[in-house]
Amino acid sequence: MTSILTCPGQGAQQPNMLQHWPEHPVFTQARTLSEAVLGQRLSALDHPEALQHSRSVQLALLINAVAWGRYLFSQGCQPNGLLGLSIGAYPAAVLAGCLKFEEALELVALRGTLMQDAFPEGYGMMAVQGLDRYQLADILARHQAPVYLANINAEQQCVLSGAWAALDAQKPALQAAGGHCQPLRISVPSHCPLMESSAQTLAKAFEAITIQTPEIAYISASKARVLKTPEAIREDLAMNMARQVKWFDASRLLVERGLKVAIELPPSGTLTGLLKRLMPQGHCLRTETTRLDTLQYLTQPDTI
CATH class of the missing domain: 3.30.70.250 (Malonyl-CoA ACP transacylase, ACP-binding)
Known part of the structure; x- marks a missing residue:
């Protein structure tokens, strides 16, 4: 596996992160579908007050990563795998072809609400x-x-x-x-046993969802391994709010398997910085600060 896209987790959010997309049909489609499923404008998710709530943060991160990932795909980028941190697992699953975007929107809206309601403050x-x-x-x-x-x-x-x-x-x-x-800018105690009850409720919602075999490798940051079956991916997505994140172990596994290129989808650059420590001779890049032709070149199957 030579190249991956990484999807950031909660804490990476930025005000108005959904308001400055390039003019392109992929972004228009992402906006139209998201607003239709959620019944609200995207501007209601990413303004500073809204980003105080887990539901808005998680939805904004999902929508942003899916839109940017699909845009890169439309421009000829062909990564070998997808790795998301926490909520970033959901856009990773969508981009890998495991989960429909509209179903991810509904599940993440529920996920964020469950987490916020369980621990509203403190x-x-x-x-x-x-x-x-x-x-x-x-x-x-x-x-x-x-x-x-x-x-x-x-x-x-x-x-x-x-x-x-x-x-x-x-x-x-x-x-x-x-x-x-x-x-951190996170208002809930994620990735620990305190979230077990909320994760079990989310798992019941997943029972009505069809998960597909991934078209691009889906890497779990909770298991620190590549997951290949719909059953394993379903369980990983449903329960990851209560599971420890093993980002370091997952990254090290990929480097050992030959990872040379890691491109972080917007926003933030946190994951890029973490990966640079493990692959100083590789290419660890942020989408929004890297030329498109560079991203295209580095994600071609025979480039590295």
């Missing part, structure tokens, strides 16, 4: 730089606080989930061990 996520997963696990075990290791993004970059009071209480121990703590 919970969130905090990034920790400078400590690895084992150091963090040891600190959390010693203090026995209701805080969970949610994301393993890099060798020494992880994310914790829980109540803000519990997260704040962990800061002295984390900082004393050499960690740097940074609250």
Whole structure:
């Protein structure tokens, strides 16, 4: 596998991210379909106030990634795989041909509502730089606080989930061990057992959805492996809100399998930065800051 598209997760959102698309039929179709399914204008999803709510954030990220991914496909880009972080798994599944876009819109609207309703306030996520997963696990075990290791993004970059009071209480121990703590723009405690009940409710909604065998490789950041069957992909999408994100392990697996090109769909550049650490000699690029002809060239099957 030489080239992939990556789809960012919650925390990457930006105000008005759906308002500055290029003039192209792919974007027009994405806007028309999204507004028809959701019954609201896209401007109601990506203004600053709306982005305080998980439903709006997750829908905006889904719509943006699908629109940009389909645009790249229409321009001749041919990646070998798709890898999404958290909510990014949904546009990855759509672009891989596993899930219909209109069904993804309905599922993500439900996903965001379930997560927000379960934890309307007082919970969130905090990034920790400078400590690895084992150091963090040891600190959390010693203090026995209701805080969970949610994301393993890099060798020494992880994310914790829980109540803000519990997260704040962990800061002295984390900082004393050499960690740097940074609250994230996420208002729910994702990727931990606190989300298990909401994930089970979402799984029931998935029972009415037909998942197709992927046309392009679908890589799970929760399992850190390529998933090939509809059953495995269904379970991965439904339950990923309650599962730990193993981004570092998934990325390392792809590099070991020959990954040379990783193109991050808008917005943000977080995933690009994480991958650069593992493939310094490869091409880790952001869609919106890279020439289209470069993206076309690097995603041709015989380029690398």
